[in-house]
Amino acid sequence: MAVIALVSGKSSGVTCSALALALASPRPSLLVEADPAGGTIRTGYLAGEGSAATGLHRLAVADRQNTLAKEFQHHFVALDRDHTGQRLLLPGLTDPAQAPSMARTWDHLATLLQVMDEGGYDVIIDAGRITAESETRLSSTTYPAPLLRRADAVLLVVRNTQASLNSAAPAVRVLREDLAHHGTGADALALLVIEEGNFSSSNIQQALHAPVVGLLAWDSESADVFTHGAYKKTARALLRSARSAHGPINELVTRRRVQLVPAGVPPLARRAS
Template identity: 75%
Template sequence: MAVIAVASGKSSGVTCSALALALASPRPSLLVEADPAGGTIRAGFLQGEGSAQIGLHRLAAADRQGTLDKEFRQHWVSLDRTHSGQRMLLPGLTDPAQAPSMARTWDSIAVLIGATDSLGYDVIIDAGRIVPQSETRLSTTVYPAPLLRAADVVLLVVRSTQASVVSAAPAARVLREELAHHGTGADALGLLIVEEGSLSSSNIQEWLRVPAYASLEWDPDTADVLTHGQFKKTARGLLRSARSAHDRINEIVTRRRIQLARPAPVQG
């Protein structure tokens, strides 16, 4: 399986992209809403379903009490209406002020995510907008840096517009340095390009000095469904392109795990 973290330097559709990848996975998937700014999927895509007593914000207390292993899966909720267990969500923080309380818990959650991956799930981590500590380090007090360090790949979401690429440049630098010195290597970092504008993939890669790992079709109608839960007839081009992106990302995960002598994800 695969552990895929998704982040941005500025608002570029990270949550929508992460949700699309989770829904498009050919295998069971778990979407972890780790954005320190707070989760939006429960209020948006799920239209307020579920209890506020369930979610990431409860796991810091479980960690302090020594019950995190036991409670981790109790905080998963279904992303689909069939409740089949194939598409699951760990809802995010309900208030950005809760982010500092997670600092000592991220490492433990990273271990549990690794165990979830070994059970046959693709794990997609919505890490939101990065919070740097310096020009070369991620914050470890308010940002889930341990999750990105342990991920098979980290996708920097960027739209194919000049404004988006320019705003992504500092994030690309920080992530490249962070993963090179504290993660599984700088080659874990790749671009997830949302094809909104006219810039070519080759130009974006050259500008940011990061390879493009996958792309997503610009599809505002489906994006509205994923962001706001506005269920209506749509071409679902975004989800089709997310399935293609998933195939490409898993090829990269397979190659990196072989290089790092880690178990390769199951294909199919």
């Protein structure tokens, strides 16, 4: 299975992309809303289903009480209308002001997500827009950096437009340096492209010096479904492209795991700081 984190340099559709990958996964999936700006899927895509008594903001309290592992799975919400347990959501923060309270919990949560991975789930992390404390390091106080540093792949979501490429360039530099020095390597970084504009994959790779690992359809109707409600219609175009993207993403994950094992980096001992 895989632990895959999605991020952006500026608002570029991370949540819709993460939701599409989670719903289109060929295996059971867990979507984690780790965006410090707060979660929107429960009130948007799920149209208010579930209770505010569950979610990421409650796990910081459980961590301080040393009950995080025990309570972790009690905070999952079903993403599929049939409640089969194949598509799960860990809802995000309800207020951005809660983000600093998660600082000590992110690393513990990363370990639990790797347990879910080993249990047969694809774990998709929506980490939102990156926050850096320097040009070479992600913030350790207001951003879920440990989740990225221990992920199998970190996908920077970018649209194939000039404006999006410009905003992505600084994010690529920070992510590459942070993953190289504090994570499992800069090669964890790849690009997930939303096809809104006209730049080709080769153009994007050349501009950002990072590989394109997947393409998602520019589908405003699907984005509306994912943002405002699950049951209006089926988001077919975006889900089709998300299913196709899983192939190359999983190839990246498999290749990196093969490379890391000889280097003595077992799954539950991936570097973090």
